[in-house]
Amino acid sequence: MQIQLFKWPSFFLSFLIILNTGCDKGGSPNPPPPPPSPTIAGFSPSAAAAGEQLIITGTNFSANASTNNVKFNGTTATVSAATNTQLTVTVPAGVTSGKISVTVNGQTATSSADFILLGMVSTHAGSGVSGFADGTGTMAQFGHMPDLVLDAAGNIYGADNLRVRKITSAGVVTTLAGSGNNQFADGTGTSASFSTLLGIAVDGSGNVYVADLGNNRIRKITPGGVVTTLGGNNIFGYLDGPAATSLFFLPMGVVADNSGNVYVADAGNNRIRKISGGVVSTVAGDGTPGFADGPAATARFNNPMKIRIDGAGDLIVLDQNNNRVRKISGGVVSTVAGSGIAGFADGPAATAQFNAPAGLAIDQAGNIYVGDQVNSRIRKITLAGTVSTIAGTGVTGFQDGNTSVAKFNFPNGLDITSTGIIYVADNQNFRIRKITF
Secondary structure, X not given: OOOOOXXXXXXXXXXXXXXXXXXXXXXXXXXXXXXXXXXXXXXXXXXXXXXXXXXXXXXOOOOOHHHOEEEEOOEEEEEEEEOOOEEEEEOOOOOOOEOEEEEEOOEEEEOOOOEEEEOEEEEEEOOOOOOOEOEEHHHOEOOOOOEEEEOOOOOEEEEEOOEEEEEOOOOEEEEEEOOOOEOOEOEEHHHOEEOOEEEEXXXXXXXXXXXXXXXXXXXXXXXXXXXXXXXXXXXXXXXXXXXXXXXXXXXXXXXXXXXXXXXXXXXXXXXXXXXXXXXXXXXXXXOOOOOEOXXXXXXXXXXXXXXXXXXXXXXXXXXXXXXXXXXXXOOEEEEEEOOOOEOOEOEEOOOOEEOOOOEEEEOOOOOEEEEEOOOOEEEEEXXXXXXXXXXXXXXXXXXXXXXXXXXXXXXXXXXXXXXXOEXXXXXXXXXXXEEEO
């Protein structure tokens, strides 16, 4: 019997040969080598504002800009140019200070140093020329504006020497009240007159209060522009009691609480006063110019210029000639920051130095901001008791730009929105400036 051998079809044998040659001895494909990991050698500048460009240097980046995923403390940035060793990126909006990371082909490198976010200073309104003109943005003109305040809708009210001005968040400037004549008259809108406005405040109903220094009065302006006298008369002096017969001496600062009470930094009397229910009383200060913490009745101030209320309901006072920020809480006066020496020094609150500070604001977290007038800087006092400079070089002048190069000229009043935008009455630049982060 003849045995027939089975023959595999030729095409099947070819398939087996190809399959065998595509496998290693273990029967699995050879994996390609992994791409090299990126590294970050550094970045420049080390601090910048949102919208500014920054250069990242390193190795193993992708030359295709779109395949480099760059993040600033977790916020994705746009890469505009790329080589294997350098990336050009734009600092994204909403970023915070922190590490920079670069991810290429699924592999991530993180910077050893932190990126520092700077704010950006811009002009919100004002031409820079002293004068009077309503209008929008830089078409408007201001005189000397030593204080401003924000209402709940984000409108700015400025104490512009002889007028109260209103500036919307879009920069539209109008006159709420004031004839521009240096005299005294209650009335509506431009039929009312003031004499050197120094401090301004607004309550929850939109009523505006001003410290009318030249008339030694505290005035109230309704949202409709009706001006009345809340306390004091043209005679300077010191007298508590019924508001109509009370006496003030160069009142400079004013603030209103949610209960209808108005507090006054009565600079010439070196006292903090209160107007409530038609009666004026003294909250703190013995009337002698000087410096003393302790019980409110024996505490001493020296030209208290501005006053605000913090989230706890305590009074924060800018004690200008003492170059300190003070606090009145539970009938006791204490020092928040400032050594009392006129100068410039950041650092611990007790040794920090200010020079004739003139602006005061408090954010929702309780941090205090100071318009440090002679130092031409905006300063911040944290709850932990640290003073830092957030804007201004210390060189007097005018320059918009990021906060490390911006210049101010005797910055006075300031206020801060719930989202952290700071508005500054840049007094000698005749502008309202805006600081955003």
